[in-house]
Amino acid sequence: QVQLVESGGGLVQAGGSLRLSCAASGRTFSIYGMGWFRQAPGKEREFVAIISRSGGTTSYADSVKGRFTISRDNAKNTVYLQMSSLKPEDTAVYYCAADRDVRLHTIPQSYDYWGQGTQVTVSS
Numbered sequence: 001q002v003q004l005v006e007s008g009g010g011l012v013q014a015g016g017s018l019r020l021s022c023a024a025s026g027r028t029f030s031i032y033g034m035g036w037f038r039q040a041p042g043k044e045r046e047f048v049a050i051i052s053r054s055g056g057t058t059s060y061a062d063s064v065k066g067r068f069t070i071s072r073d074n075a076k077n078t079v080y081l082q083m084s085s086l087k088p089e090d091t092a093v094y095y096c097a098a099d100r101d102v103r104l105h106t107i108p109q110s111y112d113y114w115g116q117g118t119q120v121t122v123s124s
Contacts, residue, residue: 001026001113002024002025002029002098002113003025003113004022004023004024004025004096004097004098004114004115005022005023005024005115006022006116007020007021007022007118008020008021010119010120010121011121011123013123014086014087014122014123015085015086016122017082017084017085018083018086018120019080019082019083020080020081020083020094020096020120021080022078022079022081023076023077024077024098025077029074029077030053030074032053032098032099032100032113033050033053033098033101033105034050034051034070034096034098034099035050035051035096035097035098035099035105036048036049036050036081036095036096036097037094037096038092038094038120039092039093040093045095047061047106047107048060048068049069049081050070050104050106051072052104054074055071055072055074059104063089064083064090067085067086068082068084069082069084081094083120086120088122088123089122090122091120093117093118093119093120094117094118097111097114097115098113098114099112100112
């Protein structure tokens with residue numbers, strides 16, 4: 001069992017930056033692949049970025065590639081999402097999720113644990 005708590009969301013102007021954090025409870029954080037997803041009003045939850053257990057492998061949605069960076073610090077039980085060059089279409093609730101499978105997944109249904117989400121609003 002792992003509990004996830006996101007933080008770092010807020011209101012930012014287009015072109016600005018934010019860094020989201022996701023703190024995990026427990027001593028087994030390093031056995032989970034971690035993902036960031038987002039959900040805008042009236043839309044389905046969508047994949048943003050994923051990172052492997054060691055942090056050596058990452059993958060991004062095309063819509064954020066080159067602007068967002070996912071990273072993790074296993075000593076701090078934390079995964080991060082650095083977001084730059086933000087656009088109004090990035091506005092959503094952002095969720096982190098943990099996956100016990102060694103394979104990396106981009107679909108929400110593959111993840112075992114979820115945080116409560118943090119709101120990111122980008123104004124034009």
